[in-house]
Amino acid sequence: MSDIIRRDPRAEWIARNRLHPLHAAMQPAQHSWMGPNGLIRKNPHGIGFIGPNGIKRIDRSGAQQGGATKRSAAVEVQLPLHQVPAPAFYISVVPDMVGGRLSSHDRDLLGLAHQLAGKDGAVLAVIFGEHKENTFATAGVDRLLVLEGDEFSGYAPEQRVQGLRAVDNQFSPRHWLLPDSRSGGGELGRRFAAALGERPATRVWQVKDQECIGRAGAGLQDLARPVARLILAAAECAEPVSETRHEALPVELSTTVARSLSRIEDLGAVAVDPAAIPMAEAEFIFSGGNGVKDWGLFHRTAEALGATEGASRVAVDDGFMARDRQVGASGTWVTARVYVAVGISGAIQHLQGIGACDKVVAINLDPGCDMIKRADLSVIGESAEILQALIDAVEAYRNEAKRDAA
Numbered sequence: 001m002s003d004i005i006r007r008d009p010r011a012e013w014i015a016r017n018r019l020h021p022l023h024a025a026m027q028p029a030q031h032s033w034m035g036p037n038g039l040i041r042k043n044p045h046g047i048g049f050i051g052p053n054g055i056k057r058i059d060r061s062g063a064q065q066g067g068a069t070k071r072s073a074a075v076e077v078q079l080p081l082h083q084v085p086a087p088a089f090y091i092s093v094v095p096d097m098v099g100g101r102l103s104s105h106d107r108d109l110l111g112l113a114h115q116l117a118g119k120d121g122a123v124l125a126v127i128f129g130e131h132k133e134n135t136f137a138t139a140g141v142d143r144l145l146v147l148e149g150d151e152f153s154g155y156a157p158e159q160r161v162q163g164l165r166a167v168d169n170q171f172s173p174r175h176w177l178l179p180d181s182r183s184g185g186g187e188l189g190r191r192f193a194a195a196l197g198e199r200p201a202t203r204v205w206q207v208k209d210q211e212c213i214g215r216a217g218a219g220l221q222d223l224a225r226p227v228a229r230l231i232l233a234a235a236e237c238a239e240p241v242s243e244t245r246h247e248a249l250p251v252e253l254s255t256t257v258a259r260s261l262s263r264i265e266d267l268g269a270v271a272v273d274p275a276a277i278p279m280a281e282a283e284f285i286f287s288g289g290n291g292v293k294d295w296g297l298f299h300r301t302a303e304a305l306g307a308t309e310g311a312s313r314v315a316v317d318d319g320f321m322a323r324d325r326q327v328g329a330s331g332t333w334v335t336a337r338v339y340v341a342v343g344i345s346g347a348i349q350h351l352q353g354i355g356a357c358d359k360v361v362a363i364n365l366d367p368g369c370d371m372i373k374r375a376d377l378s379v380i381g382e383s384a385e386i387l388q389a390l391i392d393a394v395e396a397y398r399n400e401a402k403r404d405a406a
Contacts, residue, residue: 016368082244084142087122092173093141094164095125096183099283099337100132102139104356105179105235110140112207112231112238113177117142121174123246126167128152128160136248140241143251151259154266157188161195163257164188168196170254180204180232189232201228205237274308279325279332282308285357287327290314291343291364294384298342301387304394310334312344328353343383346371363387 015026091113095106102110113123122142129152136144147163168176176192179185180203193200201212212231216223279285286302287310288295302309311321313328327334329349339357344350346362346369354360354374362375363386372378379386 079138079243079245082142082246084117084120084122084247087142088120089117090122090124090143090171090173091117091175091177092124092126092167092171093177094185094188095127096179096181096185097127097131097133098183100130102133102135103183104240105181107139107240108235108237109177109179109233111240112233113175114140114241115238116175116177116207116227124167124171124173124251125248126164128163137245138241140244140246141248142246144248145251145253147253147257149257151257154268155264156262156266157184157191158260158262158264159257160188161191162260164192165195166253166255166257174229175227176230178230178232180234186232189230193230196230198230199228200230200232201225202232204231204233207231207237274302274306277308279308279310279327279334282310282334283337284308285310285327285334285336285338286340286342287311287344288315288321288342289344290318291345291383292320294387295320297384297387301390304391307338307340308336310339312350313347341371341375342387344371345369346374 011026014022093106093109093113095102095109097103097106110123110125117123123140124143124145125136125141127144127146129146129148131146145167147160151159152163164176167173176189178189178192180189186202189200190202201214203215204212205215206213207227210227211224212227213222213224215221215234274282274284284305284307286298286305286307288298289312292298292315299309309321309325310327310332311325313326313330315321316323316326316331324332326332327350328347329352331353333353333356335356336354337358338361339354339359340361340363341354342363343365344362345364345366348370351370351374359377360371360375362371362378363383364372364378364380365382366372367378367380372380
């Protein structure tokens with residue numbers, strides 16, 4: 001076979017044309033990125049990836065020739081279906097579901113549950129209230145139990161403990177897994193453990209050889225103990241499920257959950273100044289770079305959107321933003337759900353710092369810059385005009401909402 005790499009002009013044209021329906025399929029897949037704890041995470045769907053079962057993914061599409069990767073339209077891979085018709089036992093998982101979707105921490109937790117369930121057990125996910133997630137099957141959920149009701153909305157840990165106790169009475173799970181996080185899983189898990197009268201294994205980062213290994217001594221030491229029934233796991237405790245798809249069959253409780261007399265009244269969310277939120281914890285970041293010419297307009301747009309401000313290294317070095325607002329490998333690694341880059345070309349250090357962001361929106365004049373290639377949504381144009389249009393759109397939406405409320 002010839003070693004000459006043959007080019008496909010049409011495929012290259014589609015890869016450059018962001019308006020083409022096949023544009024996303026022509027982009028090279030990201031094989032590795034930096035996780036929230038500083039560990040390199042790998043794409044389990046990438047070619048050549050060796051999964052936890054020792055199976056290596058092989059490219060049979062002919063996209064690789066002569067040792068070089070050729071961009072072509074992606075073919076959807078149908079993963080094998082994992083079915084458990086009559087589970088011998090259950091492994092219950094209570095994900096945080098921040099924003100109504102599974103986070104990377106939740107997916108790691110489901111991967112750990114899949115390891116504990118093996119072939120005979122089933123992973124039971126317990127969700128409170130409405131959600132927006134539609135990928136439970138590929139995340140490793142065999143049974144899905146949604147506890148709906150106003151009593152579970154907002155901050156209601158006591159009522160949620162009552163719901164978990166009802167689930168425990170009906171399904172008798174072999175293990176309970178909750179994320180040891182600040183998003184609610186850590187507190188709920190400890191309250192649930194107190195209600196059951198059991199000692200949980202906390203800050204667990206690995207389960208191996210019938211032992212839970214958790215962090216201790218301010219994170220400087222490891223504490224090993226036998227596998228507990230209630231496990232509060234840290235992020236990256238296991239590889240997420242990637243080689244199988246599951247049924248995610250809905251199940252229901254046979255009894256109603258008793259209402260508890262809450263000693264805590266939830267008065268709703270408290271408005272927080274976005275500028276006071278640390279960059280590493282911000283969910284919505286509005287970041288500016290060298291392409292921003294009107295910084296007053298930039299600040300007004302960030303205020304109108306309710307976003308935390310960030311900046312590239314060039315903007316910080318020029319004195320437009322404080323040093324603690326710098327995003328990138330030389331600044332702060334961010335894990336925002338939405339990251340808006342205004343006038344940022346996309347240096348490699350900056351792209352490394354936003355590698356864990358879910359959605360990236362780029363506003364730039366250069367359609368060929370690296371940030372445009374990284375972004376999920378791009379707007380090509382003058383930043384000042386786009387930012388003013390954003391402010392007008394936000395004000396119009398709020399005024400319409402006020403009229404509807406009146």
